[in-house]
Amino acid sequence: MNPILLFAEYSAVGIAAGGIYALIALGTVVIFKSSQTFNFAMGEMMMLSAYFFYTAAVTFAYGPFVGVVAALIGSVVVALVIERFALRPMMGRPFIAIVMVTFGIGSIIRGLVGIIWGPNDLQSPAILSRAPVMLGSLFIPGKTARAFAIAVLIVGALIVFLRYSRAGIALRAAAADQITAYSMGIDVRRVIAFTWVIAAITGCISGILMANVNSLTPNLGLVALNVLAVIILGGMNSIGGVLVAGLIIGWLESVTGFLLGTEYREITPYVLALLILLVRPSGLFGTAEIERI
């Protein structure tokens, strides 16, 4: 095959995979924006949702549609419980402590999933068609392409929603200045809980999509660590930035895999994150809220 064509194909597949990164990153960024909390449990929330989906759709045999609804409800409930009982008591505490709490939550979820569902791979029911999509002469695997379409649709819809809805404006107000927002009648606690709901939804859908493209294991959530690079590149507090950054990271991963060998895929996001830290810590779209000392 023509190497240029091959490169183009790898690029397309990479960009398609980046859609899911954008979806995961969006959930992380809204939480960060509202409460300066970096949620290291995002990957585990995502993985747990995929297990909810599997349980409703396969174990109880209600089919994929009920599975998605059940997974959405389940993950929203879990996110609200986490916010209420683990994060809210930590309000105002040092940032290290809060980050470690989210790490602890991740550890608990991974452990519980291992206890309940076991360590083996489960085969998630196919909700995406396998039929490949042809872009001209480029061949894109069907599941990846459809997952991309769904992810980008949802990210786009959420970006518009957060831009124009009351809730979105309240979120931006709380992010800009908590005290002022509070005194203007915005319930900052509810805004924070609301961002956890958004994170639950994006995590849930990305989890189900990931389980469909790959398979379902307790390690599914590890992908979410790569999203750190997406968030850094997009700018920590830029909601729109995640879409562009997610696609760039997905593309870079795929292309380095093609050019240097697949083993380099796994470190691409981290090398990139380090470079961004060196060159432009505020990322592509972040406002310069970097505090240098």
Place this chain on the structure above:
Amino acid sequence: MMSRLANNQSVVWAIVLIAVLIALPAVVPRYWVYFAGILGINIIAVHGLNIMTGYTGLLSLGHAAFVGVGAYTVALSQSKLGLPFYLAIPFAGIVAAIMGVAFGLPSLRIRGLYLVIATLAAQFLLNFVFVHWQSVTNGDAGLTVQPATIFGYPLNNETRAYYLILFCDVALTLFAINVIRSRVGRAFIAVRERDRTAEVLGVRIVWYKFVAFALGSFYAGVAGALLAYFNQFVNPEQFGLVLSVFFLSAVIVGGMGSTLGAVLGAVFMTLLPEFLRGGGLAIGGALGFDIASILVPLRETVFGFLIIGFLILEPRGLAQLWKRAQQKFLTPRIAADSSAVGRTRVGTEQPKRSQGSHNGETS
């Protein structure tokens, strides 16, 4: 006078503890000695992370990778340079410190999450190097390490290596206590608590962050070096993200910013899986469950609950619980010996954060 009395008592207790530890291999089974060795190595690594995260407030998710750098440095300096252990161990510490600073430096100037990301990147990149730089690290298969040799006498079993670890533990614990008591240690705490104020008062924050990061990574490197001599074997699997999180849990459970806490946390977190296994298997056997297959996830769950529980309910960790227990059971006796003035002093001397150095003396 009170404090001198307490001091003398602490020194006596420390000497008793060290004597017990020296006698330990003679009385307990070999498996326990092995376990004590691992525990000693963990204590050193946790001291390092406690200096960075606990005292200075620099959160590192890459501590295990720096431990790995130390271990590989020993393996390679032995086979390529023929360094004896008394040079290889400090050398491993220095190499790890250089690596730590190289990764940490760009983000030490920026507040917040950036250092976390840089150290996480270090964790993955260094592990990648361990696995994929085949010609030097021998990939997944790893490297074998010859035991340390003193005057032609090889430390080739658990008990002999245990004494080397014990020596390093005592030396590095004393060093940590003294660093924290010095000007440098107070600067660390000032940086953690109020960096702006510290700067105004003439503490060079970036420099002290740099020192804390280098020192913490040095400890990690030494721990790795000892691990290499102890296992006589190094491979990449030993130094994953799980281990980094383990060290952080130990710092939190023990009590951030307390040298005694670092020791207690390391002891607690190292022993916990053993208790879980023992208890789990016993309960499972009694009830007819197969606990063995869920031990790993069970451990993760318990670790998670411990981290969150301590952070929410007792942020100063086991060190604080220890202190409270001590006040409850020990102080009345001391107070009875001394004057009424002494008693009120005990009452007002409520432990503040800086009590870590004082605590350390009892360990």
